[in-house]
Amino acid sequence: MAQIVLIILWSFLFVIPGILKGISYSQAFYLLKDHPEYTIFEALAESRRRMHGYKWRYFMLNLSFIGWGIVVSFTLGIGSLWLSPYLFTTQGVFYDKYIALEKGN
Template sequence: MTRAELKAEAKEKLHGNWRWAVGVALIISVINLIVSSPSYMQFAVRGNIAGMDYKVQLQWLLQIGLSIFISFFALSYAVTFLNLCDGRKDNVIKSAFSAFYDNLFIPELLNYLMQNVFEFLWFLLLVIPGLIKSYSYAMTPYIVKDMVDSGQHVGFTAGVTASKDLMAGHKWELFVLDLSFMGWYILLYVVSGLISFGLTALISITSLYQVFAHAAIIGLCVGIGSLVLTPYIQATKAEFYRNLAGNQFRE
Protein backbone atom coordinates (compact mmCIF):
# COMPACT_ATOMS: atom_id res chain seq x y z
CA MET A 1 0.00 0.00 0.00
CA THR A 2 1.11 3.56 -0.66
CA ARG A 3 1.43 6.16 2.10
CA ALA A 4 -1.78 7.79 0.93
CA GLU A 5 -3.60 4.45 1.11
CA LEU A 6 -2.24 3.73 4.60
CA LYS A 7 -3.44 7.13 5.81
CA ALA A 8 -6.82 6.64 4.16
CA GLU A 9 -7.18 3.29 5.96
CA ALA A 10 -6.22 4.93 9.25
CA LYS A 11 -8.84 7.65 8.77
CA GLU A 12 -11.42 5.02 7.93
CA LYS A 13 -10.68 3.12 11.14
CA LEU A 14 -10.83 6.35 13.15
CA HIS A 15 -14.12 7.41 11.59
CA GLY A 16 -16.69 7.35 14.38
CA ASN A 17 -13.94 6.60 16.92
CA TRP A 18 -12.31 10.02 17.27
CA ARG A 19 -13.77 10.72 20.72
CA TRP A 20 -12.45 7.40 21.98
CA ALA A 21 -9.04 7.95 20.33
CA VAL A 22 -8.69 11.45 21.79
CA GLY A 23 -9.68 10.07 25.20
CA VAL A 24 -6.90 7.48 25.01
CA ALA A 25 -4.37 10.11 23.98
CA LEU A 26 -5.54 12.44 26.76
CA ILE A 27 -5.14 9.80 29.49
CA ILE A 28 -1.67 8.82 28.31
CA SER A 29 -0.61 12.47 28.01
CA VAL A 30 -1.90 13.44 31.46
CA ILE A 31 -0.21 10.48 33.15
CA ASN A 32 3.06 11.19 31.34
CA LEU A 33 2.83 14.83 32.43
CA ILE A 34 2.21 13.89 36.06
CA VAL A 35 4.96 11.27 36.18
CA SER A 36 7.52 13.53 34.53
CA SER A 37 6.81 16.46 36.88
CA PRO A 38 10.10 17.81 38.33
CA SER A 39 8.62 17.79 41.83
CA TYR A 40 8.89 14.00 41.84
CA MET A 41 12.63 14.08 41.23
CA GLN A 42 14.00 15.86 44.29
CA PHE A 43 15.07 12.84 46.30
CA ALA A 44 18.34 12.08 48.04
CA VAL A 45 19.68 9.37 50.35
CA ARG A 46 21.61 10.57 53.37
CA GLY A 47 23.57 8.57 55.89
CA ASN A 48 26.75 8.17 57.88
CA ILE A 49 29.52 5.64 57.32
CA ALA A 50 32.49 5.47 59.71
CA GLY A 51 31.72 8.95 61.00
CA MET A 52 31.48 10.45 57.52
CA ASP A 53 28.23 11.94 56.31
CA TYR A 54 27.19 11.20 52.76
CA LYS A 55 24.41 12.31 50.48
CA VAL A 56 23.50 10.57 47.25
CA GLN A 57 21.28 12.51 44.86
CA LEU A 58 18.77 10.24 43.18
CA GLN A 59 17.51 12.88 40.76
CA TRP A 60 19.24 11.52 37.67
CA LEU A 61 18.46 7.92 38.57
CA LEU A 62 14.80 8.83 38.99
CA GLN A 63 14.79 10.74 35.73
CA ILE A 64 16.14 7.74 33.88
CA GLY A 65 13.65 5.41 35.55
CA LEU A 66 10.73 7.72 34.85
CA SER A 67 11.85 8.20 31.26
CA ILE A 68 11.88 4.42 30.78
CA PHE A 69 8.42 4.12 32.33
CA ILE A 70 6.97 6.93 30.21
CA SER A 71 8.40 5.46 27.00
CA PHE A 72 7.15 1.98 27.89
CA PHE A 73 3.75 3.31 28.88
CA ALA A 74 3.53 4.93 25.42
CA LEU A 75 3.70 1.43 23.90
CA SER A 76 0.01 1.32 24.71
CA TYR A 77 -0.44 3.41 21.58
CA ALA A 78 1.03 0.63 19.44
CA VAL A 79 -1.07 -2.07 21.10
CA THR A 80 -4.30 -0.05 21.09
CA PHE A 81 -4.16 1.13 17.51
CA LEU A 82 -3.09 -2.27 16.22
CA ASN A 83 -6.22 -3.59 17.91
CA LEU A 84 -8.22 -0.88 16.15
CA CYS A 85 -6.58 -1.81 12.86
CA ASP A 86 -7.71 -5.40 13.44
CA GLY A 87 -11.27 -4.36 14.26
CA ARG A 88 -11.08 -4.51 18.05
CA LYS A 89 -11.69 -1.59 20.41
CA ASP A 90 -11.49 -1.84 24.19
CA ASN A 91 -12.82 0.82 26.54
CA VAL A 92 -10.82 4.02 26.95
CA ILE A 93 -9.17 3.08 30.25
CA LYS A 94 -8.04 -0.36 29.15
CA SER A 95 -6.87 1.05 25.83
CA ALA A 96 -4.74 3.67 27.57
CA PHE A 97 -3.09 0.91 29.65
CA SER A 98 -3.20 -1.81 26.98
CA ALA A 99 0.52 -2.63 27.27
CA PHE A 100 -0.22 -3.87 30.81
CA TYR A 101 -3.12 -6.18 29.88
CA ASP A 102 -3.64 -9.56 28.19
CA ASN A 103 -0.29 -11.06 29.26
CA LEU A 104 1.57 -8.37 27.32
CA PHE A 105 3.39 -6.61 30.16
CA ILE A 106 6.39 -8.90 30.68
CA PRO A 107 7.06 -9.74 26.99
CA GLU A 108 6.62 -6.12 25.92
CA LEU A 109 8.77 -4.82 28.79
CA LEU A 110 11.64 -7.26 28.19
CA ASN A 111 11.72 -6.63 24.45
CA TYR A 112 11.38 -2.88 25.01
CA LEU A 113 14.38 -2.89 27.36
CA MET A 114 16.49 -4.95 24.96
CA GLN A 115 15.45 -2.72 22.06
CA ASN A 116 16.67 0.32 23.99
CA VAL A 117 19.93 -1.39 24.93
CA PHE A 118 20.65 -2.26 21.29
CA GLU A 119 19.74 1.22 20.08
CA PHE A 120 21.91 2.82 22.76
CA LEU A 121 24.90 0.69 21.76
CA TRP A 122 24.44 1.60 18.11
CA PHE A 123 24.15 5.30 18.97
CA LEU A 124 27.45 5.03 20.83
CA LEU A 125 29.06 4.29 17.47
CA LEU A 126 27.47 7.06 15.42
CA VAL A 127 24.14 8.86 15.21
CA ILE A 128 23.27 7.66 11.71
CA PRO A 129 23.77 3.92 12.44
CA GLY A 130 21.77 4.39 15.63
CA LEU A 131 18.93 6.06 13.74
CA ILE A 132 18.92 3.30 11.12
CA LYS A 133 18.78 0.62 13.80
CA SER A 134 15.94 2.42 15.57
CA TYR A 135 13.89 1.90 12.42
CA SER A 136 15.02 -1.73 12.24
CA TYR A 137 13.53 -2.31 15.70
CA ALA A 138 10.49 -0.04 15.28
CA MET A 139 7.98 -2.88 14.78
CA THR A 140 8.98 -4.69 17.98
CA PRO A 141 5.88 -3.85 20.12
CA TYR A 142 3.50 -4.80 17.29
CA ILE A 143 5.26 -8.13 16.70
CA VAL A 144 5.32 -8.96 20.41
CA LYS A 145 1.58 -8.31 20.61
CA ASP A 146 0.89 -10.63 17.68
CA MET A 147 3.09 -13.33 19.18
CA VAL A 148 1.41 -13.11 22.58
CA ASP A 149 -2.06 -13.12 20.99
CA SER A 150 -1.21 -16.34 19.15
CA GLY A 151 -0.03 -18.02 22.35
CA GLN A 152 3.64 -18.15 21.41
CA HIS A 153 6.44 -18.04 23.97
CA VAL A 154 8.09 -14.65 23.51
CA GLY A 155 11.75 -14.44 24.49
CA PHE A 156 13.33 -11.18 25.59
CA THR A 157 14.77 -10.54 22.12
CA ALA A 158 12.17 -12.35 20.00
CA GLY A 159 10.33 -9.21 18.96
CA VAL A 160 13.52 -7.22 18.40
CA THR A 161 15.04 -9.89 16.17
CA ALA A 162 11.82 -10.39 14.23
CA SER A 163 11.50 -6.63 13.71
CA LYS A 164 15.03 -6.41 12.36
CA ASP A 165 14.25 -9.14 9.81
CA LEU A 166 10.84 -7.70 8.93
CA MET A 167 12.17 -4.19 8.36
CA ALA A 168 15.02 -5.28 6.09
CA GLY A 169 14.48 -3.23 2.95
CA HIS A 170 11.57 -1.29 4.49
CA LYS A 171 13.27 1.13 6.89
CA TRP A 172 13.26 3.93 4.34
CA GLU A 173 9.52 3.49 3.80
CA LEU A 174 8.80 4.02 7.50
CA PHE A 175 11.23 6.94 7.67
CA VAL A 176 9.47 8.68 4.77
CA LEU A 177 6.10 7.91 6.38
CA ASP A 178 7.27 9.65 9.55
CA LEU A 179 8.49 12.62 7.52
CA SER A 180 5.12 12.88 5.80
CA PHE A 181 3.59 13.99 9.11
CA MET A 182 6.03 16.88 9.54
CA GLY A 183 3.72 19.22 7.64
CA TRP A 184 1.01 18.65 10.23
CA TYR A 185 3.40 19.47 13.07
CA ILE A 186 4.59 22.62 11.33
CA LEU A 187 0.98 23.68 10.73
CA LEU A 188 0.14 22.95 14.36
CA TYR A 189 2.96 25.16 15.64
CA VAL A 190 2.18 27.94 13.16
CA VAL A 191 -1.51 27.99 14.11
CA SER A 192 -0.61 27.83 17.81
CA GLY A 193 1.77 30.78 17.36
CA LEU A 194 -0.89 32.82 15.62
CA ILE A 195 -3.42 32.06 18.35
CA SER A 196 -0.84 33.03 20.98
CA PHE A 197 -0.04 36.37 19.38
CA GLY A 198 -3.74 37.03 18.84
CA LEU A 199 -4.65 36.39 22.46
CA THR A 200 -1.75 38.35 23.94
CA ALA A 201 -2.67 41.26 21.67
CA LEU A 202 -6.22 41.24 23.00
CA ILE A 203 -5.14 40.94 26.63
CA SER A 204 -2.93 43.58 28.16
CA ILE A 205 0.19 41.79 29.38
CA THR A 206 3.41 43.49 30.43
CA SER A 207 6.46 42.73 28.34
CA LEU A 208 7.99 40.93 31.30
CA TYR A 209 5.34 38.21 31.13
CA GLN A 210 4.72 38.13 27.39
CA VAL A 211 7.33 35.46 26.73
CA PHE A 212 5.86 33.21 29.41
CA ALA A 213 2.34 33.87 28.12
CA HIS A 214 3.35 33.00 24.55
CA ALA A 215 5.06 29.81 25.69
CA ALA A 216 2.08 28.75 27.82
CA ILE A 217 -0.50 29.42 25.09
CA ILE A 218 1.57 27.73 22.38
CA GLY A 219 2.19 24.73 24.64
CA LEU A 220 -1.52 24.44 25.43
CA CYS A 221 -2.54 24.71 21.77
CA VAL A 222 0.09 22.21 20.64
CA GLY A 223 -1.00 19.83 23.40
CA ILE A 224 -4.64 20.03 22.35
CA GLY A 225 -3.74 19.59 18.68
CA SER A 226 -1.56 16.59 19.49
CA LEU A 227 -4.55 14.82 21.03
CA VAL A 228 -5.96 14.60 17.51
CA LEU A 229 -2.71 14.24 15.54
CA THR A 230 -1.23 11.45 17.68
CA PRO A 231 -4.10 8.96 17.11
CA TYR A 232 -3.92 9.65 13.37
CA ILE A 233 -0.17 8.93 13.31
CA GLN A 234 -0.46 5.86 15.52
CA ALA A 235 -3.33 4.42 13.47
CA THR A 236 -1.31 4.93 10.28
CA LYS A 237 1.73 3.18 11.75
CA ALA A 238 -0.44 0.28 12.85
CA GLU A 239 -1.73 0.02 9.29
CA PHE A 240 1.87 0.11 8.04
CA TYR A 241 2.77 -2.81 10.28
CA ARG A 242 -0.26 -4.93 9.43
CA ASN A 243 0.20 -4.29 5.71
CA LEU A 244 3.88 -5.26 5.95
CA ALA A 245 3.65 -8.19 8.36
CA GLY A 246 0.26 -9.60 7.55
CA ASN A 247 -0.55 -12.47 9.91
CA GLN A 248 2.87 -14.14 9.89
CA PHE A 249 3.45 -13.54 13.61
CA ARG A 250 -0.03 -14.66 14.62
CA GLU A 251 0.28 -18.18 13.23
Protein backbone atom coordinates in the same frame (compact mmCIF):
# COMPACT_ATOMS: atom_id res chain seq x y z
CA MET B 1 37.73 24.46 8.26
CA ALA B 2 38.35 20.90 7.09
CA GLN B 3 38.60 19.78 10.69
CA ILE B 4 35.12 21.12 11.44
CA VAL B 5 33.67 19.42 8.37
CA LEU B 6 35.29 16.11 9.31
CA ILE B 7 34.04 16.36 12.89
CA ILE B 8 30.52 17.03 11.65
CA LEU B 9 30.70 14.12 9.20
CA TRP B 10 31.98 11.74 11.87
CA SER B 11 29.27 12.87 14.26
CA PHE B 12 26.70 11.69 11.73
CA LEU B 13 27.98 8.17 12.30
CA PHE B 14 26.33 8.21 15.70
CA VAL B 15 23.05 9.81 14.60
CA ILE B 16 22.28 7.95 11.38
CA PRO B 17 22.90 4.42 12.73
CA GLY B 18 20.70 5.30 15.69
CA ILE B 19 17.89 6.33 13.37
CA LEU B 20 18.33 3.18 11.29
CA LYS B 21 18.22 0.94 14.37
CA GLY B 22 15.17 2.80 15.66
CA ILE B 23 13.41 2.10 12.38
CA SER B 24 14.57 -1.53 12.42
CA TYR B 25 13.13 -2.07 15.90
CA SER B 26 9.94 -0.07 15.30
CA GLN B 27 7.70 -3.09 14.79
CA ALA B 28 8.64 -4.92 18.00
CA PHE B 29 5.55 -3.67 19.87
CA TYR B 30 3.22 -5.03 17.19
CA LEU B 31 5.10 -8.34 17.05
CA LEU B 32 4.76 -8.71 20.83
CA LYS B 33 1.04 -8.09 20.47
CA ASP B 34 0.69 -10.78 17.80
CA HIS B 35 3.15 -13.19 19.44
CA PRO B 36 2.98 -12.92 23.24
CA GLU B 37 5.33 -15.90 23.54
CA TYR B 38 8.24 -13.80 22.20
CA THR B 39 10.70 -12.29 24.61
CA ILE B 40 11.59 -8.65 24.04
CA PHE B 41 14.89 -9.65 22.44
CA GLU B 42 13.18 -12.10 20.10
CA ALA B 43 10.70 -9.41 19.10
CA LEU B 44 13.51 -6.95 18.42
CA ALA B 45 15.39 -9.48 16.31
CA GLU B 46 12.22 -10.40 14.41
CA SER B 47 11.41 -6.73 13.86
CA ARG B 48 14.89 -6.13 12.49
CA ARG B 49 14.53 -9.14 10.16
CA ARG B 50 11.07 -8.20 8.90
CA MET B 51 11.92 -4.52 8.34
CA HIS B 52 14.61 -5.50 5.85
CA GLY B 53 13.60 -3.77 2.63
CA TYR B 54 10.96 -1.56 4.28
CA LYS B 55 13.10 0.93 6.21
CA TRP B 56 12.98 3.67 3.59
CA ARG B 57 9.23 3.31 3.17
CA TYR B 58 8.71 3.53 6.95
CA PHE B 59 11.05 6.54 7.19
CA MET B 60 9.17 8.37 4.44
CA LEU B 61 5.83 7.51 6.07
CA ASN B 62 6.94 9.11 9.33
CA LEU B 63 8.56 12.02 7.51
CA SER B 64 5.20 12.82 5.93
CA PHE B 65 3.93 13.79 9.40
CA ILE B 66 6.49 16.58 9.86
CA GLY B 67 4.07 19.22 8.60
CA TRP B 68 1.40 18.06 11.00
CA GLY B 69 3.93 18.22 13.84
CA ILE B 70 4.66 21.83 12.99
CA VAL B 71 0.94 22.64 13.00
CA VAL B 72 0.63 20.92 16.41
CA SER B 73 3.39 23.14 17.79
CA PHE B 74 1.34 26.19 16.84
CA THR B 75 -1.58 24.85 18.88
CA LEU B 76 0.69 24.43 21.93
CA GLY B 77 0.30 20.66 21.77
CA ILE B 78 -3.49 20.54 21.79
CA GLY B 79 -3.50 19.33 18.19
CA SER B 80 -1.65 16.21 19.28
CA LEU B 81 -4.98 14.93 20.57
CA TRP B 82 -5.87 14.40 16.90
CA LEU B 83 -2.41 13.82 15.44
CA SER B 84 -1.28 11.04 17.80
CA PRO B 85 -4.15 8.63 17.02
CA TYR B 86 -3.75 9.38 13.31
CA LEU B 87 0.00 8.67 13.44
CA PHE B 88 -0.34 5.51 15.52
CA THR B 89 -3.14 4.18 13.31
CA THR B 90 -1.03 4.83 10.22
CA GLN B 91 1.90 2.96 11.75
CA GLY B 92 -0.42 0.07 12.66
CA VAL B 93 -1.69 -0.11 9.10
CA PHE B 94 1.92 -0.15 7.91
CA TYR B 95 2.51 -3.18 10.12
CA ASP B 96 -0.62 -4.93 8.87
CA LYS B 97 0.07 -4.18 5.21
CA TYR B 98 3.80 -4.83 4.95
CA ILE B 99 5.18 -6.60 8.00
CA ALA B 100 2.46 -8.96 9.24
CA LEU B 101 0.98 -10.10 5.93
CA GLU B 102 3.90 -10.24 3.51
CA LYS B 103 6.32 -11.90 5.91
CA GLY B 104 4.04 -14.81 6.76
CA ASN B 105 2.62 -13.78 10.12
